[in-house]
Structures are given as C-alpha cells and as structure tokens.
Amino acid sequence: MYTTILNYDIFEGLKKIKDETIDLLVIDPPYNIGKKYEDGIEDKWKNQDEYLKWLYEWLELSLKKLKKTGSLYIFNSTENMPYVDIFLKKHINILSRIVWGYDSSGVQAKYFYGSLYEPIIFAVKTKSNYTFNYVDIMVETETGSKRKLIDYRKNPPSPYNELKVPGNLWYFNRVRYKMPEYVKHSSQKPEALLERIVKASSNEGDVILDLFAGSFSLGVVSKRLKRNYIGIEKSSTYCSIGKNRIEEIEIIEEEKK
C-alpha cells in the first residue's frame, strides 16, 4: 500500500498520473468564494465564466485518469454545481446528486435563507461495471424498526429492517475548531463523510486520487481503510500538515484466524 503527496498546481500534478489508473477520484476544488488559503493561494477568479473555464479544463483531464470501472465524487457550491452537472453529463454517468447538509455556520442570514448544504455529484465511467459496497455503509433506520412495526408487505410479514442504505440526503457536522480531527484549514471535509465515500466506492488495495487535497483528511481515511492514495495540493504548508497526519495513522491488521 502507498500514500503519495504531490505538491503541485493541479495541471502539473495531473501530468504525473497515468490515464486509466484510478479507481476512485474525489475532487473538492476551490469554489470561487474568496477564501484565503495558505501560501498566498486565493479562491477568487475575475468572474464565474473565468472560474468555470479553469474548472472544465482540469476536470476533463482528470476524468481520463479514471479506470473504466472507476467512480467520481465532486463537491462544489450550490451556485456552481448546475454548470458542473451539465458539463459532466457529456462525459460520465451521473448516478446521484447528493445533498450534504450540516449545522449552522455561525453567522446567520437574516434577509434570505442561509445556505446549509453543499451538493456532491457521484458519477461512474461505466454504468454496468463499478464498485458500490452498499453493505459497508448501511445506517440505522429511524422509523419502522424503532417502533417495532411489522412490515405486512413482506411475505411472510416480518419486522422492519434495522439498517438501510443511505439515500442522497447526508448529514455530517462540519469540522470545527477543537474537534479532534481539526487542523488549520478552512474547508476541511469531515472524515466520517469521506469514510462513506471510500467504503462505498472502493475496495482494499484500490487507488484513490484526491484533487485539491487541502488538509489531506482523505489521505488519513484512505490509509486507515487500506487504500492506496495520491493527493494533489498546491500549498506546501498543507502538504506538510498532511504528511504528518498520514504518518501518524497506524494500520492495525486484523488478527488472522
């Protein structure tokens, strides 16, 4: 198993990856909302058209890196995602449009409905051949089984299932200051959310490519779940934070019976 950190601009980093070698591609790019990242990297383009031009260019290149059986998850803002969706539909099969809902971000909107979710697109290269380990991501049901109901639609009638496959509405708290997984990064994605993606859409030994790796939380999760990992990130500060975090993960091998 390996973990590789590529400290490059996205276009340079992508040149280092061979086509059709990636099982799972996860992309969490800057959203063009004016965030300031380390090492002078700004999340701001002249306008949305300029931003989308940049995004389409690397997105098209990155799709070539996926194996025929590969899967893609891409994050973006509610404002940009419709354009990403239209672009992707021409290149890959979109299977789910996920809503990641979270707790309030502190400052509350008073003159409109504040945004409390981010969209995520899940897509696959080949509809008839891709990994989806639904058993590994089952969650507790919140209705029938808790009330000990019997499902009379089943033959013979039997108790409601206690577990179900999650739908496309996900709820994970955002990563905040003083939470155990927190590092100094303003867009750090929750490990629990990334874990769902990795478990569902890859197997042990598969290769995961993380574009705009940031805090390298996906590297941490990938190593813990015994997946190979390659992360591309332009900031050397974030790359060294990531390196330290990933090195701390100990792989505990299951005891062989």
Ligand SMILES: C[S@@+](CC[C@H](N)C(=O)[O-])C[C@H]1O[C@@H](n2cnc3c(N)ncnc32)[C@H](O)[C@@H]1O
């Ligand atoms: C939305 S954040 C990613 C957060 C990450 N997924 C996490 O969980 O921590 C976007 C990242 O893209 C990096 N970045 C911005 N422009 C870049 C570029 N041209 N090439 C590579 N990385 C870039 C930023 O430094 C920032 O860490």
